[in-house]
Amino acid sequence: MMRALRNQKVRGILFQLLTVIGLVAFLWYIGSNTISNIEQRGIRTGFDFLTGTAGFGIDETPIVYNETSTHGRVFLVGLANTLIIGFVGILLSTIFGLFIGVLRLSNNWLIKKLAAAYIDIFRNIPVLLQILFWYNIFVKTFPSPRQSIEIFAGVFISNRGLYMPQPSLNATTISVIVSIFIAIIGIIFLNKWANKQKENTGKDFPVFLISIGTIITLPIIAYFMSGANFAFDYPVLKGFNFRGGKTISPEFLALTFALVIYTATFIAEAVRSGIEAVSKGQKEAAASIGLTEYQALKFVVLPQAIRIAIPPTINQYLNLIKNSSLAAAIGYPEIVTVFAGTSLNQVGQAIEIIAMTMLVYLTISLVVSAILNWFNHKMKIKER
Amino acid sequence: MENENIIEIKNLNKWYGDFHVLKDINLNVKKGEIIVVCGPSGSGKSTMIRCINYLEQFQEGSIVVDGIDVVDDVKKIKSLREDVAMVFQHFNLFPHLSIKDNLTLSPIWVKKQPKKDATATAMKYLERVGIADQADKYPNQLSGGQQQRVAIARSLCKNPNVMLFDEPTSALDPEMVSEVLDVMVELAQEGRTMICVTHEMGFAKKVADRVIFMDAGQIVEENTPNEFFENPESDRLKLFLDQILSH
């Protein structure tokens, strides 16, 4: 028996057995305490609360919601708002981060240093502080609705938000949208045809210019052909606030602004490390076979740089989505604020609610990880 | 016609900041000549040949290659690089493209050839260097010697008049050096103009018309291979030969 205990495999199994027993015992202890505590405090269990009336209002509701809606609906509203902030945040921070990253590599000393200073400043300030700071600025320094600034025709900014005209869903709007879709599909086919031409004859085709031309002129033609009237609903100052049009709340503005500025610093660094990782020799080889700087960038540098820059960038997307939960500090109604905040306060079933909220984020993380793995697999540089 | 200079370097001077890295280089290369350049590290030999295809810029002097002035002019540089090919010490193949695509990249996008023609040329030169069966593989799947041969094929694709080699075998394991040198010897025997920076003395003795010794940024001695190795005249060259021939 003692000899068995010295056997490595046996020890391994014994150790794991002890761990499992320990874990189960611990979970049992927690579980039984939780059950008795819940009974004592009169907290209900189960997911029935999702059908109960919420009874509170929410300012920004991308889907239909009013005070008689259920907590289940609150969950969906919160989820929708989280996804909206995520989408807008990812889009804007990618564009901005790319921009800063490229500036960071410029050979203009002033531009390079400005970009570096931007990164060094905003990367080192806590994101919650940035959110509160910008929210404070928007709410304090922007004027009241009666004195709001008109940025251009029909677009106003005040400390209650950004107001803009909203097109109604009529013939003009629909035809313009449809024409954009047609233009995009046309461009895709044009690309395919141009590539085939290039393969067969070697000649270049001005795809880029024609694409730009198409995506501009086609919608314009559609606009004029369908009545030339979007029937905008303009925001109009009535009393103390605006009515009509589309409002973007200062909470949304502050949250998006702060998240984009913060996340863009990390994306810029990812872009920079991607491009710097492409060795000088690659650029020299490209130059010595006669490629122009633009061609070298397109065929040699960027394909390699992207492979390196994308994984950390996708990680940052995930961080942005997680950081959107900080909206709880300024009251933007995403899922943590309304569901794990207000609903939780009303219903008291912390375990179910927090578990559901965590599940949402875990699902988003898993999806993003899967996309990342797929991307890495596809782009892998083949080795021996 | 045959004895015309294809490369004329006059009073070439280059500084890195305050450091005078190339001092008054004067060199004329005839069409079809094979030149080997050797010297201790830091002597400026790589810098000099990289000036020839404008990978390095210089402050004083002039270089004329096949009638083209090497100056900061986009059009001139483009035609210069169609005429002058370079093989690098670290191969610098594009790892994300297949071997075939590495070779057809320039003909398709610079010379605007149809894909079929470019591929045919590529396969021809891959055969020439003995590596046609690897055409669909990727650079990191090949050995060092194979990669360097692909790099040579890549530079042959545009049929250059001048070929520059920057220590082509220095990064290879010993047993792969000969497969690359063999290809280079064949090219030399075809009548191409070649300038090679290398320490491979066997190669120099076999095909070089002239061997040039550089030290501390200037050309110290030049001679035919036999005279160069058997009767070195300057002290610096004697010292150098002692060091590299001692094993």
Place this chain on the structure above:
Amino acid sequence: MAIYQEKQARVAPSGSKGIVHWLKDNLFSSPTNTVLTILGILFLYSIIPPFVQWAYTDATFTGDSRAQCTGDGACWTFVKMKMDMFMYGFYPEDQVWRLQTGIGLFIFVIASFKFLKSTKLKILILNLYFFIAFVLVNGGLFGLEHIPTDKWGGLMLTIVVAAVGIVCSFPIGIIIAFGRASNLPIIKSVCITYVEFIRGVPLITILFMSSIILPLFFPEGMTFDKLLRALIGITLFQAAYVAEIIRGGLQSISSGQYEAADAIGLSYWQKMLLVILPQALKVAIPNLVGAFISLLQDTTLVLIIGLFDLLAMVRITAADSNWLGMETEGYVFVTFVFWAFCYGMSRYSQKLEKQFDTNLN
């Protein structure tokens, strides 16, 4: 056939060095660059002078009440008068000397590290310091008055949370990293599940869990201090990230090291603690510093669960009816403090990275 005389090095031509040349090369080398430089200067001009005017030229630094802040600029008098709250939260004024002693002792300990060689001694002294610091801050022993945690706040609370987070997450992270790297399937999967779960959810949900749900896990009588709940949440959160970083370090150790340690007869724990871990930590240090910078930034989240860290102090101090509307000054001040700490740590980490690079070579 030909040998040449030795040539002397000449001075570089004036067109290729000097300040005019630098300006030409770096700022005005092409039309695009010239335009960019001008745009850059315009941008700086539109931001820096207004800010300097608000923060310095028009600002008020003296006085002791709102009335003295007459100009258009910042009212730094507010920050000055509220400095105690920003620094110490609600800590009783007559006991603040204890906190200051703690800081002084810390500086003394760090300075003494320069003279100590043995790592063991350093760790011992550090542990002793933590005990003393805890007694100083919390009280209850040696005649020091017990200060309950709801009086802790401001920068002092931020530092407490960050320090406890760093110190406690470190050993837990190491153990989880070992577990993840082990061959025992159950241990490995438990550790992987833990890490992936924590990394997939935002810190705020972990803090909600630890502050609301944790008390439910334990019998009715056991009360959990609010700060303790937050510390547990932050520690468990950070431990997962530390574990991933150390795992990266472990992966960089070649298998030859493990084999050599086995060959000389070391047990598992001896091998890991004496041979593998020291090397893994060395590799991981720059990333560990990065994680600690993140932790420092994450401490601000405790304000959402009702603790009064440095960031929370901005709203609290600005709510004083004598000083309404001073949030902006508060935010600017707190921004500067956080930025200084985080930037300082990141420079230190860059220095460490350089040191480590040269050590490798």
